[in-house]
Each structure stands twice: as structure tokens, then as C-alpha cells.
Amino acid sequence: MKVLHITYSEKGGAGIAAKRLHSALHQNGVSSAYLSTNLTINFKDEVIIDDFFKYTKPSLVKKIGLKILNLFPLSQRGRLSKKIKNYKKEKDFEIISSPFSHFKLQNHPLYKEADIINLHWVSGILDYPSFFKKCKKPIVWTFHDMNSFLGMFHYKNDYNKASLELHNFNVKIEKIQKKCIENIKKGVIITPSKWLLQEVNKSGFFENYITETIFNSVDLDLFSIKKRVVLRTKYGLSNYEFVILFVAEDVGNYRKGFDLLLESLRYIKSIKPTILTIGIDNPDSYKDVKVISLGKISDEKKMAEIYNVADVFILPSREDNLPNVILESFASGVPIISFNVGGIKEHVLNNKTGFISEELNGISLSEKIVEFYNSKDNFNSLSIREYAKDNFSYHKQYKDYLKIYKELLKND
Structure with missing residues (x-):
């Protein structure tokens, strides 16, 4: 054959x-x-x-x-x-x-x-x-x-x-x-x-x-759980920062919803996150939000490291099928917050692999970010990785x- x-x-x-x-x-x-x-x-x-x-x-x-x-x-x-x-x-x-x-x-x-x-x-x-x-x-x-x-x-x-x-x-x-x-x-x-x-x-x-x-x-040997403290030091992040990861080929792509993530942060006063973006980006255009743009990354070994510095991966797509980033994030033991759209909703399971925001807007997303922040210690990276092993x-x-x-x- x-x-x-x-x-x-x-x-x-x-x-x-x-x-x-x-x-x-x-x-x-x-x-x-x-x-x-x-x-x-x-x-x-x-x-x-x-x-x-x-x-x-x-x-x-x-x-x-x-x-x-x-x-x-x-x-x-x-x-x-x-x-x-x-x-x-x-x-x-x-x-x-x-x-x-x-x-x-x-x-x-x-x-x-x-x-x-x-x-x-x-x-x-x-x-x-x-x-x-x-x-x-x-x-x-x-x-x-x-x-x-x-x-x-x-x-x-x-x-x-x-x-x-x-x-x-x-x-x-x-x-x-x-x-x-x-x-x-x-x-x-x-x-x-x-x-x-x-x-x-x-x-x-x-x-x-x-x-x-x-x-x-997804390559489960490449995308895996790694030592977060060591990697945060490597990328200039403290162990106390609340780090949100966002990935898109072009951060400004309307369908990928980065504008909704930025909007959601305007409703959150108690949390000051650090946002890492992967993809074509213009970090100088953001105000009142700490955004670190790492640009386009084609090296999968580096991507596997970056997932591990994040507390949560936020995937605010307005429309999507089954993005590779879901598989990569779960294989790295990192939970996801996303909207109830497309194929995403089939794998982002509330309180298990992340949180689903039912309404497609910044306010609803902000509520899920706060909910995750207050319960993030309840998420088990090994369980999330097991989900990836079972399915991907x-x-x-x-x-x-x-x-x-x-x-x-x-x-x-």
C-alpha cells in the first residue's frame, strides 16, 4: 500500500x-x-x-x-x-x-x-x-x-x-x-x-x-510537560506572573479573535496578566497590557518550550475546525479557554481541560479568565496530557x- x-x-x-x-x-x-x-x-x-x-x-x-x-x-x-x-x-x-x-x-x-x-x-x-x-x-x-x-x-x-x-x-x-x-x-x-x-x-x-x-x-514526544521554572527563567519571565499564551499565524487575523482577548482584559481589574503572542504581531500598538511578542516561530522544539511557560492558552477564535494548537497545548499539559465554536468545543471540557465561554464576546471571556485564575490550581497537567494521549x-x-x-x- x-x-x-x-x-x-x-x-x-x-x-x-x-x-x-x-x-x-x-x-x-x-x-x-x-x-x-x-x-x-x-x-x-x-x-x-x-x-x-x-x-x-x-x-x-x-x-x-x-x-x-x-x-x-x-x-x-x-x-x-x-x-x-x-x-x-x-x-x-x-x-x-x-x-x-x-x-x-x-x-x-x-x-x-x-x-x-x-x-x-x-x-x-x-x-x-x-x-x-x-x-x-x-x-x-x-x-x-x-x-x-x-x-x-x-x-x-x-x-x-x-x-x-x-x-x-x-x-x-x-x-x-x-x-x-x-x-x-x-x-x-x-x-x-x-x-x-x-x-x-x-x-x-x-x-x-x-x-x-x-x-x-501531535508528536507526544516533542510536545510534553517540561520544567516551567527553568523555561520561565530562559524567556525572562518570573514564576509569579500569570502568563497567557496566544498563537496565530497572524495575530491580527479577525477570525482568530485576539481583539476579543484584549477586550476581555478591560473588564478585569484584579489580574494583570502577561500575554505571550506567537505570530506576525505589532506589540507597540497595545496599551495598558503587557504583551511580549515572540514573532513567527517555525521551530517546533521552541514552540514546545513556550507552551510550558504558560498558565493557560487562550483560543478566542470566532470560527475554527480543530487547530493544531489545541493538540500541542494539551500534550504540554496546558489548559485552554475558548469560545463554544466549531471543533474547539468538542475538546475544551469545563473544569477538566479548560473552560468554554458560551457567549462570543469580551465580557463572557473575561468571566472565564477570572474563573480559571481562581481555580487554576485545580487543573492537573498530567490529566490534560492524558487526554491528548488518548485522543491525538x-x-x-x-x-x-x-x-x-x-x-x-x-x-x-
């Missing part, structure tokens, strides 16, 4: 989750490969030089051909692609994607070698019309957001605030997605959360697919996926 994982990038939440699944399978004896725009790992688990996604200058013949094509009216695909490019320039949305791509994944050597294709976050590299028409291999598609059934959009908040004109255009994109997906005869949709599975089933896009929930995994281990994820792969091949 050879399984090929395809994702846009090794960076970002989806890319990291896909790479962890690849590692989980490889460590348990399954032949697995990983294909992305910036990292390719073959079935021997070797990182290889791969020019597949690199730009190549068009030949003279191709240039002449393109000039001739420009003299004629655009095809339907061309017209749609041009419109999507224009919508992408709008700053009101976190991300907008196209179902079209000039890459032909089905031509990659690793694709040809694979028995099963496991798609992940593939916006920008998956050409729906050509791929789903030509792919005859069994497909497992692991969803990391809602793009595969929301047209150009990835999140409901963006979808809901679109103008009527944009909604009408997006209906065309949804129809293209659905028509292309119907070409797949053997496929399984995997979601890392039960919430996303419900959204998938409501969409009506995947009636020919089996749909299941399998949680993402490489071995559990490997077993669950292997069962799916075997069923697909058995009926092939």
Missing part, C-alpha cells in the same frame, strides 16, 4: 497536520509520501528536489500561442478565473480560492506510483475539472476548512458577509465544484472534528462519499486511517 498526501504547503495548520499524518503512517510501517509546493518526501521517506511547482519561463512557441489566444474572447473558465482574481483583491475576506489551477497533479511521478491519494488543503494546486475527471485512484480527502463545498470561500463568516453579487457568482463556482466531485466513484471524506462533518453532510456535495471524523495527531496520538490516527485505506483497496 502506497499513500500519497497532497497539500499546498508544509507550513500553516493544514500542512503541519498533513505532515504529522504522513509521519504517523511512516512510523507504523505504511509506505507514505508527501507532496507540497515547498516540500516533497518520496515513498522511501527521503526529501527530494522537486521542480513540479516551480515557474518555468514559457517557450517562444507558447508565447506566440498565448498572444493568439488573447485575440479571442475568453473561455468560460477564463472569464471565471479573471473574476475570481478580481475578488481576491478585496480585503474584506480572509481568503478566496479558485477551483482552477494550471498544475496537473495527476502527472506527478508520486501520484502515478501511489495506490491511494490523500488530499488535504489543496487550494491553488488542485484543478477540479481535470483532476477529478482523470483520477481513477481511490481518494481520501481530509478537510481542514470548508472550501471544498463553499465555492471560493473557506469560512462561513466570509461567506455570510459577501454581497448579493458575489453570492450569485459564488453559486457558479459551487456548481463547478459539485459537478467535478461527482466524477469520483470511490472516495472518503475525513474531518478532524464532528462539527465539520455535520457541515459536510449538510452541504449535499458528497453523497457518494463515506464521511468520517478522525482527529489530527500518532498511533491512534494511524490505526483509524489505515482502516479506511484498507477498505478502499479491498473494494478496488
Whole structure:
């Protein structure tokens, strides 16, 4: 059995989750490969030089051909692609994607070698019309957001605030997605959360697919409980500070809700926390709050240390699936405070792994921060880590996926 994982990038939440699944399978004896725009790992688990996604200058013949094509009216695909490019320039949305791509994944050597294709976050590299028409291999598609059934959009908040004109255009994109997906005869949709599975089933896009929930995994050897006092000294923090950790690729991302965390602190007079932020940030813009910005960190060993200096991880997302930070925080024995949204609510359990704020606003969040502060000694880091071991281990994820792969091949 050879399984090929395809994702846009090794960076970002989806890319990291896909790479962890690849590692989980490889460590348990399954032949697995990983294909992305910036990292390719073959079935021997070797990182290889791969020019597949690199730009190549068009030949003279191709240039002449393109000039001739420009003299004629655009095809339907061309017209749609041009419109999507224009919508992408709008700053009101976190991300907008196209179902079209000039890459032909089905031509990659690793694709040809694979028995099963496991798609992940593939916006920008998956050409729906050509791929789903030509792919005859069994497909497992692991969803990391809602793009595969929301047209150009990835999140409901963006979808809901679109103008009527944009909604009408997006209906065309949804129809293209659905028509292309119907070409797949053997496929399984995997979601890392039960919430996303419900959204998938409501969409009506995947009636020919089996749909299941399998949680993402985390390296429990890397993310573990470490000596807090030693690490706080290393990062210039005293052992008496109440340290809140916040992590996002971009701290200013509206969906991630850092503004709600700052708002919540305005309602708290008795606690003066220190906030550590990981991600693109501008700490000079914060007033009356101690914020230490550590910037973007790609070194997972360093991230594993930073979790351990925190008293609590606050995840105030307005919308989210199952962020890797939940798994990493729990594996480090650190509780989480978050809102009652998406897949987050399935794992942040009151008085056990953290606290859920039922109302999505700063006041409600402030109440949970105070409640946690007054009861923080009741949380057991070993119990929180046990929860991670029970739910997010490489071995559990490997077993669950292997069962799916075997069923697909058995009926092939």
C-alpha cells in the first residue's frame, strides 16, 4: 500500500497536520509520501528536489500561442478565473480560492506510483475539472476548512458577509465544484472534528462519499510537560506572573479573535496578566497590557518550550475546525479557554481541560479568565496530557486511517 498526501504547503495548520499524518503512517510501517509546493518526501521517506511547482519561463512557441489566444474572447473558465482574481483583491475576506489551477497533479511521478491519494488543503494546486475527471485512484480527502463545498470561500463568516453579487457568482463556482466531485466513484471524506462533518453532510456535495471524523495527531514526544521554572527563567519571565499564551499565524487575523482577548482584559481589574503572542504581531500598538511578542516561530522544539511557560492558552477564535494548537497545548499539559465554536468545543471540557465561554464576546471571556485564575490550581497537567494521549496520538490516527485505506483497496 502506497499513500500519497497532497497539500499546498508544509507550513500553516493544514500542512503541519498533513505532515504529522504522513509521519504517523511512516512510523507504523505504511509506505507514505508527501507532496507540497515547498516540500516533497518520496515513498522511501527521503526529501527530494522537486521542480513540479516551480515557474518555468514559457517557450517562444507558447508565447506566440498565448498572444493568439488573447485575440479571442475568453473561455468560460477564463472569464471565471479573471473574476475570481478580481475578488481576491478585496480585503474584506480572509481568503478566496479558485477551483482552477494550471498544475496537473495527476502527472506527478508520486501520484502515478501511489495506490491511494490523500488530499488535504489543496487550494491553488488542485484543478477540479481535470483532476477529478482523470483520477481513477481511490481518494481520501481530509478537510481542514470548508472550501471544498463553499465555492471560493473557506469560512462561513466570509461567506455570510459577501454581497448579493458575489453570492450569485459564488453559486457558479459551487456548481463547478459539485459537478467535478461527482466524477469520483470511490472516495472518503475525513474531518478532524464532528462539527465539520455535520457541515459536510449538510452541504449535499458528497453523497457518494463515506464521511468520517478522525482527529489530527501531535508528536507526544516533542510536545510534553517540561520544567516551567527553568523555561520561565530562559524567556525572562518570573514564576509569579500569570502568563497567557496566544498563537496565530497572524495575530491580527479577525477570525482568530485576539481583539476579543484584549477586550476581555478591560473588564478585569484584579489580574494583570502577561500575554505571550506567537505570530506576525505589532506589540507597540497595545496599551495598558503587557504583551511580549515572540514573532513567527517555525521551530517546533521552541514552540514546545513556550507552551510550558504558560498558565493557560487562550483560543478566542470566532470560527475554527480543530487547530493544531489545541493538540500541542494539551500534550504540554496546558489548559485552554475558548469560545463554544466549531471543533474547539468538542475538546475544551469545563473544569477538566479548560473552560468554554458560551457567549462570543469580551465580557463572557473575561468571566472565564477570572474563573480559571481562581481555580487554576485545580487543573492537573498530567490529566490534560492524558487526554491528548488518548485522543491525538500518532498511533491512534494511524490505526483509524489505515482502516479506511484498507477498505478502499479491498473494494478496488
